[in-house]
């Protein structure tokens with residue numbers, strides 16, 4: 001199937017149908033001396049997170065990707081989505097059905113070409129990074145499934161950070177987003193702390209992508225629950241109430 005036909009066929013069943021409110025917190029791994037990527041994923045899944053991104057910047061490793069893929073498949077629950085940063089080929093090899101692509105990674109349209117060629121298009125999600133409204137438009141046209149928009153603040157988790165957007169940046173971009181009638185789910189990213197959730201959700205974003213604030217908490221499992229409950233206050237999860245998290 002060609003990309004244009006794919007996007008057209010998606011329009012009928014809702015191209016963003018997977019984002020129905022159950023995946024509003026994306027946890028992104030960041031290996032530290034304290035935790036491996038799998039340790040982190042186990043903790044956040046225990047805390048109720050059902051969307052995890054495996055990000056291995058200096059230590060890309062297929063075995064780790066396979067372990068994480070199996071864990072999320074068998075222990076993450078039916079609605080759990082696992083995503084791999086940067087590398088589509090490794091995602092496919094590991095059985096991971098979501099890849100996140102930045103502006104220096106493979107273009108979103110090229111990723112879809114490969115996914116469609118392999119007959120995996122019914123399963124896959126392709127996320128894209130945006131730092132501006134124009135980036136959102138481009139990624140949406142290329143068929144991105146969701147956007148990671150940022151950075152909100154300075155963070156040490158990512159090198160070569162783009163200029164920070166701050167709350168005003170999000171407010172402006174989300175206004176343009178609404179005026180353009182876009183529907184692609186937007187996730188805020190970059191140095192996000194618990195207190196940032198409320199003002200960010202007020203801008204109309206779909207959810208939050210976070211790493212450090214959860215890993216560095218004394219109890220990452222409890223911190224995950226706290227994040228999800230706070231996000232739910234602004235956009236209630238239609239499938240789970242707080243007592244189920």
Ligand SMILES: Cc1ncc(COP(=O)(O)OP(=O)(O)O)c(N)n1
Pocket residue numbers: 026028053055057085086100101102103104105127128129130147148149158159187189209
């Ligand atoms: C949800 C989400 N948003 C943005 C990014 C950043 O991706 P990228 O710009 O490719 O930078 P790296 O993560 O590869 O350093 C992301 N990973 N996830």
Ligand SMILES: Cc1ncsc1CCOP(=O)(O)O
Pocket residue numbers: 028150151154155156157158189190191192209210211212213
């Ligand atoms: C991957 C990425 N892209 C922009 S900021 C960032 C890091 C997110 O981690 P943290 O929540 O620790 O800032």
Ligand SMILES: [Mg+2]
Pocket residue numbers: 085086100101102103105
């Ligand atoms: Mg990248």
